[in-house]
Amino acid sequence: MxxxxxxxxxxxxxxxxxxxxxxxxxxxxxxxxxxxxxxxxxxxxxxxxxxxxxxxxxxxxxxxxxxxxxxxxxxxxxxxxxxxxxxxxxxxxxxxxxxxxxxxxxxxxxxxxxxxxxxxxxxxxxxxxxxxxxxxxxxxxxxxxxxxxxxxxxxxxxxxxxxxxxxxxxxxxxVSVAPASAAEVRVRTRESLGLDQHLTLCLLVARNPMRKGLPTVLQALGQLPEDVHVLVVGANAAARTCVDQAPHAVRQRVHLVAETAQVAPYYQAADIYVHPTLNDSFGMAPLEAMSFGLPVILSPAPWCGFAQYVRAGDEALVLSHPEHADELARAVVRIRTDAALRQHLQEGMRAVLARHxxxxxxxxxxxxxxxxxxxxxxx
Structure with a gap:
């Protein structure tokens, strides 16, 4: 054809x-x-x-x-x-x-x-x-x-x-299931970003981070422990300005990477994918994050169409509203401290990947x- x-x-x-x-x-x-x-x-x-x-x-x-x-x-x-x-x-x-x-x-x-x-x-x-x-x-x-x-x-x-x-x-x-992450890729990517190997790294990948919820992520970061950092891949001028205006205690824990086609190393370096988007008809980035084994926190429909394709609490954590920064912060804490929840989400993600x-x-x-x-x- x-x-x-x-x-x-x-x-x-x-x-x-x-x-x-x-x-x-x-x-x-x-x-x-x-x-x-x-x-x-x-x-x-x-x-x-x-x-x-x-x-x-x-x-x-x-x-x-x-x-x-x-x-x-x-x-x-x-x-x-x-x-x-x-x-x-x-x-x-x-x-x-x-x-x-x-x-x-x-x-x-x-x-x-x-x-x-x-x-x-x-x-x-x-x-x-x-x-x-x-x-x-x-x-x-x-x-x-x-x-x-x-x-x-x-x-x-x-x-x-x-x-x-x-x-x-x-x-x-x-989505294509990503190959098993090599430990050296995670270590090398974190080293290139100047990140400690033991901190919790939340990832946001977006061509327009402001529309995908960067302000909410920064507000949530201010409520989280100092060993939680955020990596934004696809940072544009608006995103950099937003980060520059954040309090110093938040700003120093945010790491910005420009738009790139080579995103896999950043997924491999991260621990949690955050997606409090304000406007996504579907949302490929959180689906791709799942292919790398990352637990996902995302906005509900109608802000994120992908939320209609996951079982909340079993395959991803779904917020009640994309601008509820305190709820996002609590979800991050749950994932990083609850090994049973992480395992449960991992099992759910396999079902999502099979469907997509x-x-x-x-x-x-x-x-x-x-x-x-x-x-x-x-x-």
Whole structure:
């Protein structure tokens, strides 16, 4: 099968949705399919090398204009020569349209919003362009499927657009079980960060740490013993400013690493994964943390879609609210002091990983592709 994969940027270091695409295309390529990537950028450090056609859009344009130009050029570039066009971008080119984030229409027309902000959205060319792109993306046609990456996204899509003519598949991200951690990797990584080998290290991996709950993590850290530290991988300017403004006793126990595609050593160096996110349609980072054997603390739905896929207390600890720093601090203390709880969570994590294996995700997509091709042939 010849597959065109359309994504803004291809590579693990760009974020969870992008990492989803890389892992899925890896499985499909391994299964014998021909995959061509259409993207604005292909990470040269990505270990998966596929045929690539660049879609160039000048950065001089504002974001909403770039989005329309990208959609137009992607549609033109993929209109012939492929059995399936699989898109992760807003636009109208895809046979399969995978929705990773809160739908534009849900955000601007369904969820509560200040009346003035909603009124101003109607004459806004920016908002209307995004709404128009998404409306074309959702439009029913033969051989077309919209796929949600979580039950939360599926619910939001149906609230925004009503019942879909075809069933709305929900295919959450997968994960590969990490190889057994080598003790020397943990030691070496901690040494590189200047960390004592015996302290408790909490990890947060995010392209935008502020949205993933960094302020709550810092507040919780202030309530925890001095031998608890926090490592933030993916720290941007906003995250550094937030840490700089924290009390000295907190600031000196926070360690920042810039965005990188090589995250595995940091998972291996950590003891607990903290994810009090404010906005995650799914949340691949905590799932990936589980693959490295880390106990996970995360936000509940609707702030974190992944919370709908774990049994609270058995497979992860789930907060009652992402901004309850005292609750996060108590959860960290429970995990670091209760060996029985850690063992219980470890056993639960194995069940989560079994449910989210990438080969199973790829199998579900291939079933969607087969249904699409059957419809196209029939019409």
């Amino acid at each position: 010849s597959i065109a994969f359309v994504v803004d940027r291809f590579g693990n270091r760009f974020g969870g949705a992008e990492a989803y695409g890389v892992a899925l295309m890896r499985e499909l390529f391994a299964a014998g399919h021909q995959v061509t990537v259409f993207a604005r950028e292909y990470d040269p450090a990505c270990d998966l090398r596929l045929p690539y056609r660049a879609i160039r859009v000048s950065t001089r344009w504002p974001g909403w204009v770039r989005g329309w130009l990208f959609a137009h050029r992607a549609a033109r570039a993929t209109q012939a020569g492929f059995d399936i066009v699989h898109s992760h971008c807003n636009g109208w080119c895809g046979d399969v349209e995978v929705v990773h984030v809160t739908p534009v229409r849900y955000r601007w027309r369904v969820q509560p919003m200040a009346w003035l902000k909603r009124c101003l959205s109607y004459p806004s060319l920016r908002v209307q362009t995004y709404l128009g792109l998404e409306r074309r993306r959702m439009a029913a046609r033969p051989g077309h499927r919209v796929v949600a990456v979580s039950q939360l996204i599926a619910y939001q899509l149906e609230q925004a657009y009503g019942p879909f003519a075809c069933p709305l598949p929900v295919i959450p991200p997968g 294996a990438w080969p199973e995700v790829a199998r579900q997509y291939q079933a969607v592709y087969s249904a699409i091709l059957a419809e196209k042939n029939a019409s």
